[in-house]
Amino acid sequence: MERRQFLRLFPARHRRESRVLSPLPQWRSPGGPAVSGAAHGGGHFPVKSLPDFDPVGVVAKPGAAGAKPVLRQLFGILRRHGIRTLCDPQTSKLLGERGKARTLPALTQTVKLLIVLGGDGTLLGVARAMSERTVPVLGVNLGKLGFLTETTLEEVDSVLSHVLEGTFEMEERMMLKVQVLRGRKAIASSRLLNEVVINKSALARILELDVRIDGQFVAIYHADGLIVATPTGSTAYSLSAGGPIVLPAMKAFCITPICPHALTNRPLVVPDTVTIQVTLESDSQDVYCTLDGQMGLPLKAGDRLRVRKSNVGLPLIVPHPRNYFDVLRKKLRWGAR
Incomplete structure (x- = not known):
């Protein structure tokens, strides 16, 4: 029998996207030893060593308004740090560039950091398409809410610079x-x-x-x-x-x-x-x-x-330290009267 594939669905309703912070029992940095996050509580732990994130993969939501100038900004920051960039075919087409495109599974086999531009739905799609190789993901929000893609457009420059310098926290999302x-x-x-x-x-x-x-x-x-x-x-x-x-x-x-x-x-x-x-x-x-x-x-x-x-999770870069219950109150109005 021929193996069937899942069909892509178009949203039929407004759905809540992910709003929780998952624990990080262990994460292995690119080329480094496994690091335990249990002692830090809530799944967060600081990354203190200078990571090697060359090359960086970039994936943008197809047809997202305003994505092109943000991509140019990202590429400029990465060039200043001497880091090569790769992207998926749709992002490459959006930029009008050739020769850098990789499918998502191939991209995650090659890069050491993946930057996702879009909303939480874009990040959910990227997470499903990733290979079994663990690659840290930084989400940049081009949508409205951004529970998984927390970095705003105004924060892109400072957050990415801090990440490349090794000043960030990590949490792992169970899959x-x-x-x-x-x-x-x-x-x-x-x-x-x-x-x-x-x-x-x-x-x-x-x-x-x-x-x-x-x-x-x-x-x-x-x-x-x-x-x-x-x-x-x-x-x-x-x-x-x-x-x-x-x-x-x-x-x-x-x-x-x-x-x-x-x-x-x-x-x-x-x-x-x-x-x-x-x-x-x-x-x-x-x-x-x-x-x-x-x-x-x-x-x-x-x-x-x-x-x-799953035997692999999704390592998600956290741009700002935050309390889990603060997120519930802010995003869900949890406990509000």
Whole structure:
């Protein structure tokens, strides 16, 4: 059977993007030893040595207004530091340059730092497309909110200069590995940063989903769908569906039913060491598996999703030290009256 790929989806709703700070148990700097961040709390730890970030990869949101002058500014800063730059084909096309383009997997195999210009959706797409080689990512916000892409346009020069000089902090975002199984074959596989969702179209009947953890039966959910989210994704779609906020230091997943038929089917928080299997039992039409709200695959009765923690995470450069609960209050108005 031919291996199927996830389809790119266009947003059908305004979705909350990631709003959490994930823990960093360990990160290996380019060419350096592994560094533990546990002692620093909240996943943050300062990088004190001068890093080698040559070359740097740059990825911009396709068609983003105002991206071109920011790219020129970034390239100028990098040239002043004597650092080479590479970019993906769409960014290269935006700049009208040739000979520097690399696909995202090839780019992350080559560069030692990746700068992403756009919104959180752009960074989610980059995270899924990255290779298994760990590359630090700096997000520059060209959108409105910017929970993952925190650096503003006004801060680009100073933040990037500090990063290149080795003055910055790092945190790692846990990622998931998802396989879609049909019969005995895996028809699709991907990593993701926020969440994997099984949901139905507006006209589809209620779904019947068999959930097992490490082979042990958990429940059969009768619901509009089901979400398995990382700590990063716990404040995205899962939160909108009534799921809990998972603190960044927790090594856990959220399993959140969407509009369950039984009120006793509540969200679960499970360790990140387990393997979750979800089987579509109902023979419903127009049922999809979606990744981070951006990629999708149609499902059939009997299809199984196997979800576990990915063996690689996403090292995210933090431009400013901040308190996790301050972020919740500022971005979510958490605890506000």
